[in-house]
Amino acid sequence: MTGADPILEQAAAWIVRLGDDDPAERAEAERDFVRWKAADPRHAAAAARIDGLLGRVRALSGPATARPALAALAAAAKPRAARPLAAGAALLLLLCLPVWAALSLWPPAYLLADLRTGTGQWESRELADGTRITLSANSAVNLHYDATSRRLELVSGDILVDVAKDAARPFLVDTAHGRIRALGTRFTVDRRDGETVVEMLDSSTSITARGQPAGEAPLTITAGQSARITAAGVTRGAPVDPASLADAWTRHQLVVSDRPLAEVLDELSRHRPGRILYDRDQIAGLRVSAVLPLDDTDRALRLLRSSFPALRLRTLTPYLVLVDAPP
Amino acid sequence: MPAADAHTIHTLYVDHHGWLQGWLRRRLGNAADAADLAHETFLRLIASRDALIGLQEPRAYLTTTARHLLIDRSRRQVIEQAYLAELALLAETLPHYPSPAEIMAAVEALSQITRALDNVPPRAREAFLRHYLEQQTQADIARALGVSKRMVQKYLAQALLCCHLHCPALAEHGL
Numbered sequence: 001m002t003g004a005d006p007i008l009e010q011a012a013a014w015i016v017r018l019g020d021d022d023p024a025e026r027a028e029a030e031r032d033f034v035r036w037k038a039a040d041p042r043h044a045a046a047a048a049r050i051d052g053l054l055g056r057v058r059a060l061s062g063p064a065t066a067r068p069a070l071a072a073l074a075a076a077a078k079p080r081a082a083r084p085l086a087a088g089a090a091l092l093l094l095l096c097l098p099v100w101a102a103l104s105l106w107p108p109a110y111l112l113a114d115l116r117t118g119t120g121q122w123e124s125r126e127l128a129d130g131t132r133i134t135l136s137a138n139s140a141v142n143l144h145y146d147a148t149s150r151r152l153e154l155v156s157g158d159i160l161v162d163v164a165k166d167a168a169r170p171f172l173v174d175t176a177h178g179r180i181r182a183l184g185t186r187f188t189v190d191r192r193d194g195e196t197v198v199e200m201l202d203s204s205t206s207i208t209a210r211g212q213p214a215g216e217a218p219l220t221i222t223a224g225q226s227a228r229i230t231a232a233g234v235t236r237g238a239p240v241d242p243a244s245l246a247d248a249w250t251r252h253q254l255v256v257s258d259r260p261l262a263e264v265l266d267e268l269s270r271h272r273p274g275r276i277l278y279d280r281d282q283i284a285g286l287r288v289s290a291v292l293p294l295d296d297t298d299r300a301l302r303l304l305r306s307s308f309p310a311l312r313l314r315t316l317t318p319y320l321v322l323v324d325a326p327p
Numbered sequence: 328m329p330a331a332d333a334h335t336i337h338t339l340y341v342d343h344h345g346w347l348q349g350w351l352r353r354r355l356g357n358a359a360d361a362a363d364l365a366h367e368t369f370l371r372l373i374a375s376r377d378a379l380i381g382l383q384e385p386r387a388y389l390t391t392t393a394r395h396l397l398i399d400r401s402r403r404q405v406i407e408q409a410y411l412a413e414l415a416l417l418a419e420t421l422p423h424y425p426s427p428a429e430i431m432a433a434v435e436a437l438s439q440i441t442r443a444l445d446n447v448p449p450r451a452r453e454a455f456l457r458h459y460l461e462q463q464t465q466a467d468i469a470r471a472l473g474v475s476k477r478m479v480q481k482y483l484a485q486a487l488l489c490c491h492l493h494c495p496a497l498a499e500h501g502l
Binding site: 008009012013015016017019020021022049050053054056057058059060061065066067068069070071072073074075076077 | 487
């Protein structure tokens, strides 16, 4: 510290060294400290002053008083000293917020995917082998093609695959929940939070869940059937209509039959900028069967309301819609 | 105290004590507290008699000192409340509840420590409290603050020195 008494500075340094947790260093400091004090009476006096000051602090350090003392010191700490720190923290938070928001909206796996679509975007792509893949909004896939297999990893979202025939290389779709093995076919794969849903438009696929014991036969589903893959295993779902499903993908529609309203709102969210907020508990009992336009989510929301008169939609801004069902 | 200083203080007291007490009474709305603080202000003045040399605006000086005392007092109340509140929370786990005299001494020491720590940079302050109040080892503090032990020792020395410079009373009490 500039302008401080050099003797006091030394005394402070000595006293700190005497508190070293390494016994060897402490012993050495003690030896040297005695010598330093003996060298000049002012040294001893300075050390006694610093030590006296510390004595007052140490008196409060017992188990009974340290916590109340810390609480009191925190309460009385000068706000002036704290403010730049708080402002700095606030600024840091502000700077980190977009990154956090971006990461929560688009996790790294999504950002690093080979193919991906943003909110409200659709994309169709013909892959090297002639397979056609359509990505719905907010979807991401990684492609792993090699000489022996064609593997597509669905990181998030909803895809329609029209697999080109290649007897030598099977076509596989992997999600966090399981694997779908196509046997030359057209189907959709929707990766949701706790499950993956497969719907068959043509031909058939065989499906295994990730946690399925080896040796257990995969479930085979054919056109017009669906399956759900969860951690628990693969189960058959409700039948689907291949023609209207194909239609829905061409026209960018969401076809739902008997699905919880919350899930439908989540799907709609993927197709519109901003957010749809709802109280999951309040709308828990509501289930939807509908065909909803995904390119016009405002209309989709209005359609939903018309089938649920109890539903209240409040558009706070074009980017924030509140959905609830007041009792 | 040299005679000239004693004379200066006497003159100051005679000329301004009544006025200061009135000034404080208007602020505190309480004659007894105002009398106490006016008295304390003059005590502070005597303690820092260097400041009296060439004093041009005695009333400005007195009110500044009194204002500091007022701030100290409100901080002391904050300290006392926080200390007692935390103590009450711990009451059941304490081997013995501190006596009123012990509490008073602790609050007094804490207000001096608070004042002393005002000018200590935040990291040094944290190292200081962790080491001397919470009795954490220097190695533990180094880990918690993400710095070397050598740096922690620098922080501690800096805090000690800063406390000594800004609150000599803390050191004197201890002797």
